[in-house]
Amino acid sequence: MYNIWTIARRELKHYFISPIAYAVAFMILLIVGVIFYTNLLASMIYQQFAPGVDIVVGPIVTLILFTTPAITMRTLADEQRSGTMELILTAPVRDWELVTGKWLGAFLFYFIIILITWFYPIILNQLVSPGIDQGLMIANYLGLLLMIASLTAIGVAVSSIFSNQIAAFFATAGILLFLWMIGFPSQAMGASTAAEILKYLDLSEHFFSTFYEGVIELKNIVYYVSITSLALFLGSISIQSRRWR
């Protein structure tokens, strides 16, 4: 555990001195801010709806889908390219500790950004009477964090395969988008087992129809935790196999 924390801390620190993380943070905060402002303005003008936490979390989820590859692409790929992998793999660090540490670093980086965006629900709570639905907000944020955990885990796992960051970026983006809409065909397939399986595998399905609506169900938590664990496991296997190549 200690090694995981050492690696995660170093990763987190690295994010805050690298421009890419700032660019990602800037992009998320700017776009979420603009959307938040627009929604607020629209609801004030038309007086049709009271804005909820979804106007913040909705865009964040989409942005995270696209920024995760940029955040995770260098995690392990860069260690391989620069040769520092040799140093870490000859230190008394287990492969899974390395992968988990890298993932935790990326996760904590997002966690901090998400913490910053908490400002919006707080503002919203002040503006809307009688305040926003707190349960909905908790469900949304919980789902968001679970989603981030699995997306970053996939990103780190993909990064372990490559020594080229750009390759890691596009491979991660491809895999994430694929998993994001794998449930799409199920809509046209009618009620069949295959459709159910596709729907179950879908990354977005477990968020938008549940947490996003304020429903916290164990099976969805299990889904994200499983995806995260599976990705980290595969990442460790990939590091291990690197030794054998």
Place this chain on the structure above:
Amino acid sequence: MIRVSELTKNYGTRVAIDHISFDAKKGEVVGFLGPNGAGKTTTMRILTGYMPPTSGKVEIGGFDVVEQSLEVRKIVGYLPETVPLYPDMTVSEYLHYMGSLHRVSQLSQRVTEVLKMVSLEERATGYVSNLSKGMRQRLGLAQALLHRPQVLILDEPTIGLDPAQIIEVRNLIRELASSCTILLSTHILSEAQQVCNRVLIINKGHIVAEDTPERLHARLTGAGRVVIRVLGNIEQAVAPVGSIPGVTNVAVKAPDTLEFETTPGKEVRPLVTRALVEAGINLLEMKASTLSLEEIFLELTRDEPIAPVVGQLEGSESTQEG
């Protein structure tokens, strides 16, 4: 401390190291000598647990590198060939990071200590990216020493250093030898001669020679070599010189130069002088030359098998041309 038996590593169909065996006792400094691509780095990577062998067994401090990799990695300090550093960290941060991965106790104190050992204490707060090649090399060495390893594996530790630093690092290695076993690779032969108790010459995945630098030297040179230069044609000198007992391998090197070897412990030079004078040949120059470790190295790592070389040195009592 280190025991390697029948170690083999294949990269696909290419055999990088082929059934090599050696061991190193505690406190020994073993030099790994060989041309590029001989398998030095591969061997070191297997010893540090970075990659597994195709077959064979390696034990370090009683631990198997494959089965008990983590235990091995705890007691081994490793300086890879291309010193891998994190350019975005400061020197001190880097050592703290590596130190905490190795669970070094009283880390800050140890970092200061190690920086002093490699004389980098002034750069502790500077960024790694601003260090010169030599400094990086020394920082890599500091990293290898950080956790007080029992075994130090150094892949070309003095590469990129200036002469003064090379001497410093060699002294440091000699100092460290009292507390740990050191395996270092180098292609600088004088270095192996200076710091190592034992030298392994490796070529194309095979150990072609293994001995102390001195003995290796003695074994291959057999004895001294003498070069003489005379006035006039050298051919007339071949017979008188060749007939002196103790002179072997007489060879004409140039129209006026002759080279021969002498049996150990026998001073033949006065006899040679007399023989030449008696034959009416004017001697211009006589000098003793020894086969340097460089030459031995070249001899051993040539593509041809080494056996004939040794045979020629040891076996021929009769002169070749005399």
